[in-house]
Amino acid sequence: MVNKYLIGVFLILLALSTVYYLGNSMMPSKNEVVVYVSADQDYSEPVLKDFEKQTGIKVKAVYDTEASKTVGLVNRLIAEKDRPQADVFWNNELIRTILLKEKGVLAPYNSPGAAGKPVEYKDPEGYWTGFSARTRVIIYNTGYISPADAPESLSDLKNPKWNGKVGIANPALGTTGDQVAALFSLWGDDAAKGYFNQLKDNGVKVVDSNGMVKSQVAAGDLWLGLADTDDAYGAIQSGKPVAMVFPDQKEGEIGTLMLPHSVMLIKGAPHEGNGKKLIDYLLSDQVEQMYANSGIKTIPLGNGVQRPDNVPSLDSIKTMNVTQYEVYSSLNRSQDFITRLLIN
Template sequence: MRRKTVLKCLAILLIMTLPSVLCSSITEAKENGQVVVYTALDQVYSEPVLKRFEKKTGIKVKAIYDIEATKTIGLVNRIIAEKSRPRCDVFWNNEVVNTIRLKNKGLLEPYASPQARYFPELFRDEDGYWCGFAARARVIVYNTRLLRGRQKPRSIKDFLDRRWKNQTCMALPLFGTTATQATALFEVWGHERALAFFRNLKKNGVDLVDGNSVVRDRVADGTYMWGLTDTDDVYSGTKRGLPIDMLLPDQDGIGTLLIPNTVSLIRNAPHASAAKKLIDFLLSEESEKMLARSGSGQIPLRPGLKPVSGIPSLEEIRPMKVDNEDLARLMEDVLSLLDKELM
């Protein structure tokens, strides 16, 4: 009799708890089945990495890519607009400052990925809000035919040299890595000197074009002798046989700006469990190797991993010393100011 009573009680308990267990399992399965990532890294380079993640995990990735001219800023504004009802799970940014801006707006969730410990402290948030990987450097790209046997530029200050008047270009410094560099100059040089620099760009005929790849192409086709872009743009161009090469600017001065990709978890992400798995994968050695060996030639940040031939290693670069948290606080005001000055 006692045994029947116990069994009956267990049966009732099972009936009462089964719906919640099933509901939890269904929810977890649904959450783990897909992940939404917004990525500012060019689709041609980021998509193979995301496809590899899909193949390894079975988790479907829905990726939203930005366009070249509004790189990063467009996705950041979208995340801000969606804050009351997030649609994005993971933000894969191609720089760091706008990631910190999202953190400061309370739109990121800390996540201590087990992979993060392999990266230098300089490239990760101490509270786990973001982690950097696979960096690029801001470099001078020049036409090897036009500058053969001629003195080459060595500093971004050479944009103001009259001998280069109407012969240079850079991306409009309101978006992407060029916006990051513009903000860095305001921090390193101070407000007055940096503002004077950007005002004098126009006076010396520096063309402000729609993106870093456009800079590369205009230099390669001889429209301009040299410009400012990212290592990945130059590397991809040289692989295609374009008559271009790169120089690290300001190695005897303020240094060369080094910009990592960053990955972060969106607060209240709809698919948080799957998002963390994607973050772990993006920070893995496999992912950094893929990005280094891809057409973008990203610079690995994990100690012991080397870049491909033609790309400088971390040890070869004297980096510009900047405080990323300060850049995040400065950026909105700097870009607003430059928008008025340059547009």
């Protein structure tokens, strides 16, 4: 009987705690801003906390996860278009940002913070602004490949000596999808298709994500692959035997693809004023500097933003001569082709 009594009391307390806790989470705050974030939570959350501290505005964030390839929130924003819940979207790349603009999800806002950013990384109509960029790199295992042998160009990945040893993330998604689309824009469809056919013939392995490319290269399961700078820096910092190469930097080569974060105001934002304040803050030099000094070591896009010595400046990197809109316009064609070629 005692046991039954105790169990009953415990269950009642548990039920009350549940109702209290969940009910409490429903309480709205008077001064708040809702931001959807597809940037890495470990680095974006401290920035948002700092904004809260500076302004007293409560930040309510929804973070994306790699399980949805960081596009779950893009789908959500499109679905919420008629009755938006978010004020601001902080995206970790640009191509899906353009998709959101095309779908009519965004509202223009010319933030003062956008003034210092290069024109190629901001929307001429003010729908979005880029900041703190990553780039695409070749990552290789230093145990298997010496620096003298390391590939310097995307074209080197076709070399038969890397047969079966090259890895890429799902080429229809994420930044790998952006890179494929960029090559379609830059080289034209036929040349790009020829390149990827040769990669396939050379036994390229498709793995789950850029993070997986990094991990498998670090373990030697693959010898080299394509990833983003944050993946490579992460592996190097955690002591993995890897190094990275910014590809195609020589005279006459195509350069590498820049991947800026982007921030934008949502059309019909419930807290538009606070949303604009958050955008101003995210585009500030202070945030770019914080990101450059963080573990992912992004390249600041603002003029004169201080960065650590081991983060290259924007003008020191040769970038692909292709606009974000051109990449976006190639995306459907390139995705269709590459999926058929490499996923079956």
